[in-house]
Amino acid sequence: MITLASMKKKVALGIDIGGTNTAFGLADEQGRCLNDESFPTWAHQSFARFFERVAEKIDAMLARIPQEYELIGIGVAAPAGNYYQGTIDAPSNFCWGKVELVRLMTEHYHLPIAITNDANAAALGEMMYGQAKHMQNFIVVTLGTGLGSGIVVNGDLIYGHDGLAGELGHTLVEPDGRECGCGRHGCLEMYVSSRGICRTVFELLAQRLDDSELRQISFNELTAEKVYEAAQRDDALARAAFEYTGRILGRALADAVACFGPAIIIIFGGLARAGPLLFEPAQRSFENNLLHVYKGKIKIVPSSVPKCNIAVLGACALIQKEIEKMNGAARQTPKAPPA
Amino acid sequence: MITLASMKKKVALGIDIGGTNTAFGLADEQGRCLNDESFPTWAHQSFARFFERVAEKIDAMLARIPQEYELIGIGVAAPAGNYYQGTIDAPSNFCWGKVELVRLMTEHYHLPIAITNDANAAALGEMMYGQAKHMQNFIVVTLGTGLGSGIVVNGDLIYGHDGLAGELGHTLVEPDGRECGCGRHGCLEMYVSSRGICRTVFELLAQRLDDSELRQISFNELTAEKVYEAAQRDDALARAAFEYTGRILGRALADAVACFGPAIIIIFGGLARAGPLLFEPAQRSFENNLLHVYKGKIKIVPSSVPKCNIAVLGACALIQKEIEKMNGAARQTPKAPPA
Numbered sequence A, B: 001m002i003t004l005a006s007m008k009k010k011v012a013l014g015i016d017i018g019g020t021n022t023a024f025g026l027a028d029e030q031g032r033c034l035n036d037e038s039f040p041t042w043a044h045q046s047f048a049r050f051f052e053r054v055a056e057k058i059d060a061m062l063a064r065i066p067q068e069y070e071l072i073g074i075g076v077a078a079p080a081g082n083y084y085q086g087t088i089d090a091p092s093n094f095c096w097g098k099v100e101l102v103r104l105m106t107e108h109y110h111l112p113i114a115i116t117n118d119a120n121a122a123a124l125g126e127m128m129y130g131q132a133k134h135m136q137n138f139i140v141v142t143l144g145t146g147l148g149s150g151i152v153v154n155g156d157l158i159y160g161h162d163g164l165a166g167e168l169g170h171t172l173v174e175p176d177g178r179e180c181g182c183g184r185h186g187c188l189e190m191y192v193s194s195r196g197i198c199r200t201v202f203e204l205l206a207q208r209l210d211d212s213e214l215r216q217i218s219f220n221e222l223t224a225e226k227v228y229e230a231a232q233r234d235d236a237l238a239r240a241a242f243e244y245t246g247r248i249l250g251r252a253l254a255d256a257v258a259c260f261g262p263a264i265i266i267i268f269g270g271l272a273r274a275g276p277l278l279f280e281p282a283q284r285s286f287e288n289n290l291l292h293v294y295k296g297k298i299k300i301v302p303s304s305v306p307k308c309n310i311a312v313l314g315a316c317a318l319i320q321k322e323i324e325k326m327n328g329a330a331r332q333t334p335k336a337p338p339a
Helices: A047-063 A101-109 A118-129 A195-206 A224-232 A236-262 A270-274 A276-288 A312-333 B046-061 B100-111 B118-129 B194-207 B224-232 B238-262 B270-274 B276-289 B309-332
Strands: A009-017 A021-028 A032-042 A069-077 A087-089 A113-118 A137-143 A147-153 A263-268 A300-303 B009-017 B019-027 B033-040 B069-077 B086-087 B114-115 B138-143 B147-153 B264-268 B299-304
Touching: A009 A047, A009 A118, A009 A312, A021 A047, A021 A069, A021 A312, A032 A047, A047 A101, A069 A101, A069 A118, A069 A312, A069 B046, A069 B264, A087 A101, A101 A113, A113 A312, A118 A137, A118 A147, A118 A263, A118 A312, A118 B309, A137 A236, A137 A270, A195 A224, A195 A236, A195 A270, A224 A270, A236 A263, A236 A276, A236 B238, A270 A276, A270 B270, A300 B118, B009 B046, B009 B118, B009 B309, B019 B046, B019 B069, B019 B309, B033 B046, B033 B264, B033 B309, B046 B100, B069 B100, B069 B118, B069 B309, B086 B100, B100 B114, B114 B118, B114 B309, B118 B138, B118 B147, B118 B264, B118 B309, B138 B238, B194 B224, B194 B238, B194 B270, B224 B238, B224 B270, B238 B264, B238 B276, B270 B276, B276 B299
Parallel strands: A009 A069, A069 A113, A137 A263, A263 A300, B009 B069, B069 B114, B138 B264, B264 B299
Antiparallel strands: A009 A021, A021 A032, A137 A147, B009 B019, B019 B033, B138 B147
């Protein structure tokens, strides 16, 4: 348990469970990363096996923490991480159903533990240590296999009534558009994400006549990296796919501005590494689609959090914030002594 | 000025400035309406003339307040009402530019005065006195000439960084769709509003062959009321226009749920008076387009605030909330006595 008057330096453990890798990091209260490790998630294996491997990794990391540090809690970022319920709610691409991660981990570690989804964690990381420091209104968009978003208004994350709000990825950008895993058609995530850009490539291959190295790759073999590499080699069709993706992203973000009025929009994730190939058309389309009052006022920027995975750092921020809240509440309503 | 220890009953004055009429109401702290009056706005006249008429009306109302009541402040709801700046920012359909309403009224009345837009005021009214009492997350949509929205997350209105956020009416529902007054194409407001349904009628008149009484009315003469009356007389084309409007509304609200996670969505305004003609297709399309986790959980309901215009009552709620905040701040940081 936490020693209240400890003289040790406090560190939080952040865990970012991704579809491919799971990353672990220890960070102090200033967001300095002490340690940063990861292993493959193997999302096709059972959750029980995954949990065993997580526990082994945590134990090994804790065994190596220098004497002057003390672990105050564990924050977890995961796709479909449900902050209100402490669960991971059957994310797509994982063979797990709904799992009670916070309950299981609390039984194991007797420490404050909290979970949220990866985009929300990233938003907390940006708010505590990154470009959104002290901002009350901003949006973080994660462009990976899917499209996640963490939205802060009035200084707090939007969770909504059920803990699942703030999902720009599942707003409609094309009526009766591409089929989405959520059962609907035309969701933003189906256009702007690693999978989205691959689908765009196949649409362009069908529409256009020009030669492209991407004509030799099957749908199942195509990745966003391959599209990026082709674009770097000046493949016109690959560049057009980025142009189209950026255009849809910019338009959707302009709508998000009308809804949330952010001071800044921060983008991170695999697809964001494409840099100007994506950001230039996104910025152009964003400005074209913004309401007049916002034009020229809101920047779209890549995440600049150094070292540590931003979601790992965000998971650390999550648990640090939770502990602050708990301490605040404890100060306000001291428990009655046992009768 | 406010007498702090007054034994009188406190009332707030709410003013709702609309494109057609401006309504005034006095409400006590329980949201009971004492008095409810209005006059035509004459938005084509100068703001100076409008302000004179407003002042005359207020003076006349105050002269008639019973002795046991004391006016504590004035709240104003207006299209393009800017809460942060205390201004009305050149609303469309008004010949005024940007006007500093709060400054002008404060000089005149020496009372706490605040302004917000009509949809935000309605949301405050619903939160303090209506169906959203004690709710932390909900949306109010106003369907009049345009489409306004007041969005509450974590118990507070979304104003965003510039005070202008929460505008669902200017999110895109049809890429490259209908031209909007805001300079873009395909905004929700151009489909779901009194003007929107008239445009839908003209699209349907062009597309379809069936006879309709609406074929005899010019674009400039058509109103949402006429479409409603034709639909009541079973005019198939008029009914189709409501069906289409409801379908777009339901789809847009499903997107809003993914963004904001409201517990309830409350609709009011002229077009909402069409009742089931609009609500039935809206509810169907809403359920069809909701993410699975939300299906069957969120109601779309018409506003049920009795008597008084809900925006008038919301304007009263606005100033009551402001005064609460001011008193709270005063308690926390007492002013130093003058040196």
